[in-house]
C-alpha cells in the first residue's frame with residue numbers, strides 16, 4: 001500500500017503558480033518535468049493518490065496481478081449490450097497513475113493510426129508529428145544475445161531514444177514461446193524485426209522495466225524522481241481536485257484561473273491559482289468529470305445534476321472508446337517446465353524464483369505479463385472482412401450511437417468522419433483491427449481494436465462530485481460484434497494448428513460450443529471472458545474541430561475557454577491499435593512542447 005503521506009498542502013494554500021497540473025498520473029508528470037525545465041516557470045502537480053513503492057508496483061512478476069489497492073473503486077453503469085452487466089473501471093489512484101499499476105506492455109499503433117488523428121483535423125498530430133516524441137520519451141535495453149538466439153527475439157534500438165522511460169525485453173523467457181512462435185510463423189503473417197518501427201504482425205515487444213534493477217519503470221520514477229529537487233516544481237499528493245475555478249471578474253470571457261482542492265488527510269480545502277494555464281491530466285475518466293462538475297459539458301447532463309452551466313459543450317464525455325477483449329482460455333497439456341503457471345502453482349519453484357530475483361534480478365520474477373503480441377489487419381483474421389465492412393455505409397449511424405448523438409449535429413458529423421477512416425482501415429493493410437496475445441499460459445486474448453460503438457461519461461445526478469457514470473456501451477454496433485466473432489473464431493483455428501498439437505489445447509473460455517457472433521458474446525459473458533474495457537479508457541474530450549464534436553484543437557486548449565488545456569488520454573480522437581501508454585508518453589512530451597511554445601508568445 002501507500003508508503004508516504006501527502007506533503008506540502010499547508011505551504012500551497014492560496015498560492016499562484018504559472019502552471020497548475022490536474023492529476024499526477026502518466027501524462028501529468030511528463031508535462032510537469034518538461035515545463036519545469038524552465039527555471040523561470042513555477043509548476044505544481046496535484047494528485048489524489050500517494051507515492052507507492054510497494055513490491056506490487058515494482059516487481060515485474062507482480063504486474064501479472066490486478067493491483068486494485070492502488071486503483072479507484074469504480075464500477076461501470078450497466079452495459080446495455082452485454083446483458084446489462086456492470087464491470088470494473090480501472091484507473092490508477094497513485095502518483096504516476098496508470099503507469100504504476102498497468103500491465104507494462106509497451107507498444108505503439110501503426111503510422112496510419114496516428115495519421116487518422118491528423119485526417120480528423122489535427123495538423124501536426126500525424127505519425128510524422130509524433131515520432132520524435134516516441135523517441136524522446138524512451139530508452140530501450142535488449143535481452144541477452146543467448147535469449148535472442150534461443151527464442152528468435154529481434155529488435156532495433158534505433159526505434160528508441162535516450163529518454164527517461166526505461167523499456168526492455170528481459171533475458172528470461174519461458175521455453176514454450178519457441179513452438180508457439182513457430183505457429184505464428186506458419187500463419188504467413190509478417191513478423192517485424194522491431195515493433196516500435198512497424199507494429200503490424202506478430203512480434204516481441206518490451207515492457208516498461210528498467211533492466212539495470214529489474215523493476216518497473218513508470219512516470220514517477222522516470223519523470224518526477226530525477227527532478228524532484230527543482231525548486232520551481234511541487235507535487236501535492238493525497239489531494240483531490242474538486243473543481244476548476246474561473247475568473248469571475250471577467251463576464252465576457254471564460255478564463256480558467258485555478259482549482260479548488262481538498263486534502264485527503266485532514267479534509268481541509270483551499271484554492272490554487274494558475275497565472276498561465278490550468279492543465280488537465282486527470283485521464284480519460286476524470287478529466288471529463290472535472291469539466292462537467294465545473295460547468296463545462298452537455299447542458300442537459302449538467303442541468304440534471306443541478307450544476308450551473310458555464311459552457312454548453314456536448315462533446316465533453318462523448319466519443320468514449322476502449323478496446324474490447326475476449327479473454328479466451330485454453331487448457332494446455334505437456335507444457336515445458338517452467339511455464340508461467342509454475343510460479344503460482346509450485347511453492348518451492350516460487351521460493352527459488354524469489355531468491356533468484358533477490359540475488360541476481362533475473363528469472364521468473366523479472367518478467368511481467370510477457371513480451372509477445374500480434375496486431376493483425378482485418379483481412380489477416382477474417383475472410384469476410386469485405387462483406388462485413390460493406391455493411392458499415394449502409395448503417396444509419398445514429399441508430400447505433402448513444403442518445404447524445406441525436407441531439408448534436410457536430411457529434412454525429414465527427415462520428416461520420418471517423419467512420420470513413422475506420423472503413424478504410426478495415427479494408428487496408430496499414431492498420432490493425434484485432435489484437436491477439438501470444439502467451440505460453442493458455443491465455444489467448446483476442447480483442448477488437450477499432451470499435452464503431454461509442455460510450456459516454458455522465459454526472460451522477462444526485463451526487464455530481466461522486467464518481468462519474470461510466471458507460472462504454474460496448475458492442476452497441478453489430479459490426480463490433482461481428483469483428484469480435486471473427487477474431488475469436490480465428491484464434492480458435494490458430495490454436496488448432498498442427499504446430500500446437502503437442503499441447504492438445506482444449507478451449508475453456510468461451511468454449512467451442514459457442515459459434516455464431518451472438519453465441520460467442522453470450523459464451524464469453526458466461527465464462528467471465530468478456531470486458532467492455534482493456535483498461536484503455538480514452539477519447540472522452542476529443543481533439544477534433546469543434547464542428548466535428550471536439551473539445552480541444554491541436555493546441556490542446558479547450559474551445560471557448562482561456563488558459564485551460566488537456567494533455568491526457570481523453571484527447572485521443574480515435575483509439576490506436578496498441579496498449580496506450582507508449583502513445584500517452586509521446587502525446588505528453590508533445591503537449592509540453594506545445595505549451596512551452598505558447599508561453600513564449602507575447
Ligand SMILES: Cc1cc2nc3c(=O)[nH]c(=O)nc-3n(C[C@H](O)[C@H](O)[C@H](O)COP(=O)(O)OP(=O)(O)OC[C@H]3O[C@@H](n4cnc5c(N)ncnc54)[C@H](O)[C@@H]3O)c2cc1C
Nearest residue numbers: 023025026027048097098102103104105241283569579581
Ligand atoms: C490496470 C491497467 C492496466 C494497463 N495496462 C497497460 C499496459 O499493459 N500497457 C499500456 O501501454 N497501457 C496500459 N494501461 C493504460 C495506461 O496506463 C494509461 O493509458 C495511461 O496511464 C493514461 O495516462 P493518463 O495520464 O491519461 O491517465 P492516468 O495515468 O490514469 O493519470 C490520471 C491521474 O489523475 C489523477 N486524478 C484523477 N482525478 C483527480 C482529481 N479529481 N484530483 C486529483 N487527482 C486526480 C489520478 O489519480 C491519476 O493518477 C493500463 C491501465 C490500467 C489502469
